[in-house]
Amino acid sequence: MNTGILVLGHGSTLPYNKELVETLSGMIADQGDVVVRTAFLNMNKPVLKQGLESFAGTGVDRIVALPIFLAHGVHTMEDIPKELNLNEDKKAVTEIDGKSVEVIYAEPLGADPCIAKLAYKRAEEALSR
């Protein structure tokens, strides 16, 4: 299977969310044989629909929609599922290059110890400033 990952960012009027999502997308692309694209829910482009369309010509058979959000919330539970037209099983079908391609919605990052470790490092950095 040719797998695509659509990295989904919140979007912002300031440039930092887009920079973060694009940097993480590059790091995600380095981790496997996957085609990575980005999209944003609000305020930045491409929007989700454009993000799905951007897999045209890549030959992907399936796409993981990967939310770069720390936790579930209204954006991940309502807005993104609605935009992606997800079914109850958190999946959808989109058409790319005239072919039906499954879209599978991933979970947000969650309370992983690596995030706590990173946060603690940010606290230490602030104290040494």
Next chain:
Amino acid sequence: MNTGILVLGHGSTLPYNKELVETLSGMIADQGDVVVRTAFLNMNKPVLKQGLESFAGTGVDRIVALPIFLAHGVHTMEDIPKELNLNEDKKAVTEIDGKSVEVIYAEPLGADPCIAKLAYKRAEEALSR
């Protein structure tokens, strides 16, 4: 120095952000000899002011305000600094138990490789669902 960390969450009408921030706060408390409290910008309590007040009786000499946000944005650049009354050096002074205590604002999490790794894991989990 007795160090406090005020873990700052976004807040949400759904329970997940609060759960995430509280879980991460527990993990952060396990990493050092620090007094950890939580506060939320929106929709959940304690609010930031209450979060600072909750260090009463702990004997902290300084407090790191640690935003659990992936990237800078309007919340971290405008809303939180305003609520904490930060100066240009991203510091403030608050009064706790009649004593002046420095508040030092930390950076958000940022595009760390550990987050890209965790996101990739979430994509793999979605594919095996």
